[in-house]
Amino acid sequence: MVGKAVTARAEVLARLRAALVDAPTPVDVPRHYRRVAESVDLVELFVDRLVDYRAVVHHGFDALPRLLAGVDRLAVPDDIPGHWLTGFAGQVRRDTPPLSPADLDGMDAVLTGCAVAVADTGTIVLDAGQAQGRRVLTLVPDRHICVVRTGQIVGLVPEAVARLDPRAPQTWISGPSATSDIELDRVEGVHGPRRLEVVLIPDDDVIAPGR
Amino acid sequence: MRIALFITCVNDLAYPQTGIAVTRILRRLGHTVEFPVAQTCCGQMHANTGYRAEAVPMVRGFADTFDGYDAVVAPSGSCTAMIRDQYPRLHPAAASVAGRTYELSELLVDVLGVTDVGAAFAQTVTYHPTCHSLRMLRLGDKPLTLLRHVRGIRLVELDDATECCGFGGTFALKNAAVSTAMLADKCARVRETGAAVLAAADNSCLAHIGGGLDRARSGVRAMHYAEILAMTGHYA
Amino acid sequence: MRHPATPAGVPSTGGGRIRAPLPFPTAARSAVADDQLRANLHRATRTIRGKRVRAVDEVPDWAALRDAGAAIKADVQRRLPELLERFEAAATAAGARVHWARDAAEACRIVVELTRAAGADEVVKVKSMATQEIELNEALAAAGIAAHETDLAELIVQLGDDTPSHILVPAIHYNRTQIRDIFRRRMADAPADLGAEPRELAEAARLHLRRRFLEAKVAVSGANFAVADTGTLVVVESEGNGRMCLTLPQTLISVVGVEKLVPSFADLEVFLQLLPRSSTGERMNPYTSMWTGVTPGDGPQDVHVVLVDNGRSAVLADPVGRSALSCIRCSACLNVCPVYGRAGGHAYGSVYPGPIGAILSPQLTGVADNASLPFASTLCGACADVCPVKIDIPEILVHLRQQAPHPVAERTAMRTLSWIMRSPRRWALALRVARRAAGPLGAWRHRRTGTRTLRRLPWPASAWTRSRDAPLPAPQTFREWWEKQ
Numbered sequence: 034m035v036g037k038a039v040t041a042r043a044e045v046l047a048r049l050r051a052a053l054v055d056a057p058t059p060v061d062v063p064r065h066y067r068r069v070a071e072s073v074d075l076v077e078l079f080v081d082r083l084v085d086y087r088a089v090v091h092h093g094f095d096a097l098p099r100l101l102a103g104v105d106r107l108a109v110p111d112d113i114p115g116h117w118l119t120g121f122a123g124q125v126r127r128d129t130p131p132l133s134p135a136d137l138d139g140m141d142a143v144l145t146g147c148a149v150a151v152a153d154t155g156t157i158v159l160d161a162g163q164a165q166g167r168r169v170l171t172l173v174p175d176r177h178i179c180v181v182r183t184g185q186i187v188g189l190v191p192e193a194v195a196r197l198d199p200r201a202p203q204t205w206i207s208g209p210s211a212t213s214d215i216e217l218d219r220v221e222g223v224h225g226p227r228r229l230e231v232v233l234i235p236d237d238d239v240i241a242p243g244r
Numbered sequence: 245m246r247i248a249l250f251i252t253c254v255n256d257l258a259y260p261q262t263g264i265a266v267t268r269i270l271r272r273l274g275h276t277v278e279f280p281v282a283q284t285c286c287g288q289m290h291a292n293t294g295y296r297a298e299a300v301p302m303v304r305g306f307a308d309t310f311d312g313y314d315a316v317v318a319p320s321g322s323c324t325a326m327i328r329d330q331y332p333r334l335h336p337a338a339a340s341v342a343g344r345t346y347e348l349s350e351l352l353v354d355v356l357g358v359t360d361v362g363a364a365f366a367q368t369v370t371y372h373p374t375c376h377s378l379r380m381l382r383l384g385d386k387p388l389t390l391l392r393h394v395r396g397i398r399l400v401e402l403d404d405a406t407e408c409c410g411f412g413g414t415f416a417l418k419n420a421a422v423s424t425a426m427l428a429d430k431c432a433r434v435r436e437t438g439a440a441v442l443a444a445a446d447n448s449c450l451a452h453i454g455g456g457l458d459r460a461r462s463g464v465r466a467m468h469y470a471e472i473l474a475m476t477g478h479y480a
Numbered sequence: 481m482r483h484p485a486t487p488a489g490v491p492s493t494g495g496g497r498i499r500a501p502l503p504f505p506t507a508a509r510s511a512v513a514d515d516q517l518r519a520n521l522h523r524a525t526r527t528i529r530g531k532r533v534r535a536v537d538e539v540p541d542w543a544a545l546r547d548a549g550a551a552i553k554a555d556v557q558r559r560l561p562e563l564l565e566r567f568e569a570a571a572t573a574a575g576a577r578v579h580w581a582r583d584a585a586e587a588c589r590i591v592v593e594l595t596r597a598a599g600a601d602e603v604v605k606v607k608s609m610a611t612q613e614i615e616l617n618e619a620l621a622a623a624g625i626a627a628h629e630t631d632l633a634e635l636i637v638q639l640g641d642d643t644p645s646h647i648l649v650p651a652i653h654y655n656r657t658q659i660r661d662i663f664r665r666r667m668a669d670a671p672a673d674l675g676a677e678p679r680e681l682a683e684a685a686r687l688h689l690r691r692r693f694l695e696a697k698v699a700v701s702g703a704n705f706a707v708a709d710t711g712t713l714v715v716v717e718s719e720g721n722g723r724m725c726l727t728l729p730q731t732l733i734s735v736v737g738v739e740k741l742v743p744s745f746a747d748l749e750v751f752l753q754l755l756p757r758s759s760t761g762e763r764m765n766p767y768t769s770m771w772t773g774v775t776p777g778d779g780p781q782d783v784h785v786v787l788v789d790n791g792r793s794a795v796l797a798d799p800v801g802r803s804a805l806s807c808i809r810c811s812a813c814l815n816v817c818p819v820y821g822r823a824g825g826h827a828y829g830s831v832y833p834g835p836i837g838a839i840l841s842p843q844l845t846g847v848a849d850n851a852s853l854p855f856a857s858t859l860c861g862a863c864a865d866v867c868p869v870k871i872d873i874p875e876i877l878v879h880l881r882q883q884a885p886h887p888v889a890e891r892t893a894m895r896t897l898s899w900i901m902r903s904p905r906r907w908a909l910a911l912r913v914a915r916r917a918a919g920p921l922g923a924w925r926h927r928r929t930g931t932r933t934l935r936r937l938p939w940p941a942s943a944w945t946r947s948r949d950a951p952l953p954a955p956q957t958f959r960e961w962w963e964k965q
């Protein structure tokens with residue numbers, strides 16, 4: 034080691050190897066936790082959890098036009114199914130060319146789908162897949178309307194993890210933005226969308242995008 | 245069954261009445277108990293304060309002294325936890341005796357299958373589950389089950405019962421300010437119950453809480469629960 | 481050059497904000513005297529404890545999840561070098577640049593250089609223990625780079641010129657009025673009539689940070705988990721400030737302790753259940769972000785990961801203590817700790833307070849540099865009961881106490897006592913002597929309870945009698961009673 038410095042990489046790895054000279058015994062990971070939910074009504078559970086964390090839940094396509102009636106400027110991913118916007122009279126901003134953060138800041142709402150939803154925790158997962166778009170779309174607008182097909186709802190976290198591709202950028206959303214930083218009391222609404230609305234649609238919707 | 249008493253050093257010196265109580269309870273239930281006089285201390289204070297090397301001779305002494313008994317009973321959750329949890333690591337030969345060492349309520353409820361020891365005590369009592377009896381030995385409500393069968397007793401619940409009293413062995417001296425703050429809260433909870441007696445499974449914790457209660461001249465008496473179980477006809 | 485002098489392959493202790501400047505008992509003494517602090521802590525920890533219990537009790541397989549979490553982390557420790565290399569390869573293949581840092585100073589230097597290379601003189605930050613540990617904000621400031629904390633509690637602490645006192649809620653020591661006062665004083669764009677309702681305070685923070693988020697070029701984050709197989713990083717948060725930082729800037733630098741790895745993406749299914757329920761007592765935290773290198777056209781296009789040792793190799797080298805590296809920083813152990821609840825986080829003198837701090841800081845620095853911390857516990861075990869990865873904190877505390885330097889008087893006393901107690905004859909004699917010597921002591925007799933106690937003893941026992949009466953040796957020891965029967 035005369036003159037030339039060992040790289041940090043080599044040094045750190047060498048230290049860690051040296052730290053393990055006692056050759057700890059291999060570990061078997063016991064996986065006796067639930068991998069699949071027992072038979073429960075997933076939709077009912079999902080709704081219960083969403084409401085508990087102050088997300089607003091609507092049932093069926095009919096809810097969409099009503100919801101969108103109050104929206105002037107709506108951001109949407111490029112590949113949003115056309116019929117989701119049926120009857121929408123406001124201005125639709127698609128993400129091509131890419132909307133800037135400032136553009137998005139001027140939107141009233143964003144409408145997307147999702148990749149998978151977890152009933153047990155009331156979680157919606159976006160993975161930039163179909164009808165979801167870039168991460169920034171669902172971040173800057175203050176209101177996020179998310180369409181969830183009932184078939185996208187799984188029971189438990191492990192079921193969701195199994196359905197997801199790690200290489201896709203993911204955002205797991207459970208209720209609107211919140212903080213517990215003041216006296217550990219939960220308050221909804223900080224930097225992320227302050228309103229999260231979920232529209233549940235039946236899985237057999239023929240024109241809904243398939244996965 | 246050969247039952248040996250491990251009285252613990254603190255009890256031997258300052259709380260002999262607890263050891264006497266254990267002796268009386270077991271004799272009343274028809275058992276013969278022995279007190280091996282070679283016993284000294286389990287070594288917990290040394291081990292937990294950072295003097296394991298100094299504790300090992302005591303561990304060895306314990307193993308030699310209590311070898312050959314079917315059961316060893318100690319009126320202390322904390323010493324029993326030390327023996328069961330740390331002995332096998334400190335002195336592997338002590339593992340077998342450690343497995344046969346029981347806190348009083350374990351011996352009574354689990355080994356002897358007794359929940360009513362025929363005691364009577366007409367007082368209002370609140371029970372503090374000491375940390376090591378609660379979280380290391382997992383005594384659960386064994387001591388309370390025994391107390392519930394005492395005739396005439398009025399058990400009242402202690403708020404925040406599972407919170408540590410702040411004793412912690414040498415912690416009480418090394419971190420006197422925090423220990424005292426914890427003690428103040430524990431004493432306040434005890435006094436709020438209106439109980440005349442505070443019972444627990446460890447005289448070390450009771451020396452601390454009782455010392456605080458005495459300092460405040462609260463009139464609440466700290467007693468090892470074994471002493472209550474030993475009481476019969478005459479209501480104290 | 482600082483590093484060539486260190487020979488390769490020797491596990492080394494770390495630097496940064498992990499050394500307690502004052503012994504714990506000294507620092508705790510003034511904290512205990514602060515009634516406001518104790519009231520704030522009491523209130524906050526009570527709230528969170530109740531929430532945690534409810535969130536955990538509704539999970540029927542909680543014990544199995546803890547078993548899995550503990551085992552996955554133990555496995556990671558055993559295979560750490562190999563998994564780090566795997567992580568590096570996967571992250572690099574996905575377009576990230578991976579950097580290595582031996583210690584706090586080196587990690588800071590890397591972040592400063594990367595920020596400069598991005599042409600920025602300010603960064604937005606996601607709450608991260610690792611960057612607090614390495615004192616990154618101070619290093620950035622010294623390099624002329626402004627660091628803006630964006631987590632609400634971190635922002636409060638930063639505006640208050642304070643240091644964090646809790647892993648999850650760094651501003652836990654403040655109540656709402658104190659926070660309002662800090663905002664009014666230090667937040668230029670806060671309304672003059674700002675109220676103390678948490679909702680109003682959160683709104684003020686939202687407005688204060690919004691422009692910063694939209695304009696920031698560089699973000700600095702930590703990571704809750706790093707997946708070895710895929711090179712994925714995970715940040716778990718609530719407010720959305722994390723998403724802002726991880727999505728909007730062009731450059732993202734994540735400072736990650738080497739212990740943060742999990743082997744596979746599927747392992748996240750365990751930790752994404754354990755962490756939120758243990759931490760904020762929620763079924764799931766509002767937002768979790770995961771990213772793997774660069775996603776073209778989506779989020780930062782210049783992505784860096786700084787892998788930091790800073791003492792972790794020294795922790796790993798201790799077969800008993802290494803499980804402290806399993807910690808997922810949920811803070812459940814702080815919230816149930818009766819000592820933390822009285823002394824507060826600052827008394828621990830390190831970014832890692834509470835039970836986990838009492839075992840982690842001394843191992844990161846070497847026990848001699850944090851000698852009082854392993855003793856900052858009654859060994860009540862409440863921490864081990866709640867820890868989602870089953871770290872046996874009391875066992876490690878006792879283990880570290882063996883290595884701590886002992887005061888000479890104490891050592892002499894303990895050795896003498898051991899010498900007496902290892903001999904049944906000497907012990908029996910000592911009991912007789914103690915009993916007799918106690919005879920002349922003036923005892924106080926309590927009328928109502930009939931007990932006799934001592935009210936004042938000389939040093940060192942005065943530490944006892946200052947706040948409690950002391951028991952007196954009995955007139956007859958147990959063994960004397962036994963012999964007389």
Ligand code: SF4
Pocket residue numbers: 647758806807808809810811812813814836863866867868869870871
């Ligand atoms: S030690 Fe365990 S309980 Fe404490 S912060 Fe770490 S993971 Fe949570």
